[in-house]
Amino acid sequence: MPRRSFAQYHHQHERESKPMISTESASPAKRLSSVDRESSLKLSLEASELRYRRLFETAQDGILILDANTGKIIDVNPFLLDLLDYPFENMIGRRLWEIGQFKDIAANQAAFETLQRNEYIRYENLPLRSKAGKEIHVEFISNVYFVGSDKVIQCNIRDISARLVVDETSHGRLAALELANQSKDDLLAVLSHELRTPLTAISCAADLLELGHDAADQLDKTEVPPQFDRSAVAMIRRNLQAMVRLISELLDLTHMAKGALRLKLERIDAHEVIRLALKNLESWQKLTKVGIYLQLEAQCHHIRADAGKLEQIMSNLIGNALKFTPIGGRILIVTRNESGKLVIEVSDSGIGISAEALGRIFSPFEQGDSSIHPRFGGLGLGLSIARTLTAAHGGTLEVESEGIGKGANFTLRFKVDDSAPQAREEEPPVAAKKAGWHLSRE
Structure with missing residues (x-):
């Protein structure tokens, strides 16, 4: 089918709508004047068609011209061909729903029938696919026009993929700001x-x-x-x-x-740090009447760490267990070696963690659910700080819980420092024994 532009349809309508001027009975002068007018009109139409064609060819939106009766494509501009990566000859003369990018035949036929009835249709976000399979989001607007006796449809197709990325980014930032604002209010x-x-x-x-x-x-x-x-x-x-x-x-x-965390790394005995953390929590442990049991069985328990920060990690984990374990409950602290790592586990028989809360338990100001804080208090920062400090040491902190009422298990992993032989361990401090902790032989 020869390529016929919408501009040609438009100007055909202009020519057909102009009154025909008879020159048979006119004088030579009048006939010359009529010829001049027709020549001028022809030049004007050609110039107008050229302008329309240039606009059509250079438009930065996709343009499709369809036959309103059959749905066949009459013309398509270069921008849309480039956008969809589709050859011109494979689109002309075919129905819109026969093109791979508009492959949902039933939906597009229904939309075409709606367009025929209402003479207007718009999709704010219509996903298309290029020939290579790339998804492209477009704004799709169609209008029906009469060009002489012909009824045509002009479809304007605008690529909005970049705009959607910006919108999603903006929405994400707005959500983050709202969350930060809510966190601030919760913190206060x-x-x-x-x-x-x-x-x-x-x-x-x-x-x-x-x-x-x-x-x-x-x-x-x-x-x-x-x-x-x-x-x-x-x-x-x-x-x-x-x-x-x-x-x-x-x-x-x-x-x-602020990224201002400073660590003083040195070779330290993790078992001694665990005992020190327990000693510092002695008065709290007495108040809670929770039994704490130790199984410090790791043969290699020296790591490179900041002693104060490691004590803080252990205090946060043990303190968390004390807070959420009822009177008469128990806490078990175990160490072992695994693939060159020192593994420290802090398990409790406390209130447990729901599956929904497990994914956010290490977030700042998080305590599982809204009913936790009124019952147990605290800012909900301990676990978040513990994980951040652990990561700063190159370690990991993970949590497991079978659900509400079934306790929780926190597992730390640090790389063992084997740069020097392990020193012989001393007996646990007397203060630790008096605190009611049950110490296993190492």
Whole structure:
């Protein structure tokens, strides 16, 4: 079929719609004038057609011209041919739904019938495929025109793939900003509660001391009964430690976010660090009445690490287990060697973790579900900090749980430092034994 452009249809209509001028009875002068007008009109039409053709050929959108009665393609511009990587001769004279890119025959035939009825159709996001199989998202707009006695359809096809990428990126950033804003609000709410709790306790301890002194004054004694001092001081110390822990977690989070984390790496004994972490948690362990059992069986337990940060990792994991394990429960800490790695497992018989929460348990401010914080408190930063610190040491931290009520198991893996022979281990400190921990022979 010879290529016939929409411009040619348009100008054919212009010629057909012009009144015919009879020159048979006109004078020679009038006939000459008529010839001049026709010649001028012809030149004007040719110039107009050239303009239309140039617009058609150079348009930065795809353009399809269809026969409105049959759906056959009359013309297609170069931009669309390049976009779809389809030869011109394979498109002309074929119905739209016969082209591979518009392969859904039923849907396109139905759309074509809708277009015939309504004379307009639009798709804001129509996925097409190039000849090579690349998916291209386009905006597709079709209108019906009458060109003389012919009814044609012009389809304007705009590639919106790049715009969609920008939109998705913008939506992703907006979602991230909204999440960050929500996290900020959650942090402020939790932080205000967490700071208020120890401050209230410290205030009560101060009242208790004051009460003791008032009692001493009333009894004309110069000394405060020792039970007042001891209980009040213990309360103050315990809650000050809680406040220091909160502030330390926030500072750690800030340093990590800024990439300002600094590690002092040296060869350390991981077993000694575990014992030190347990000693520092002794008073908390006594309050919870949770049994802690050790099976430090790894033969190679020296690693290159920052001793303070490793202690923080262990304190966070053990503290997490203490927090979520009910009275009378148990925590088991095991070490072993595996493929040149030191493996440290912290398992508990606590409340467990749902399958849905497992995927986000290491996210900042995360505590499983919304009911956790009111029951157990905390900022939800401990596990996030522990994993970040572990990764900074080149290690891994993973979690497993069979579900709610079935406890949790956290597994650390660090590369063993075998640069020097292992030193003989000393007996566990007396303080650790008194704390109620059950130590296995190493």
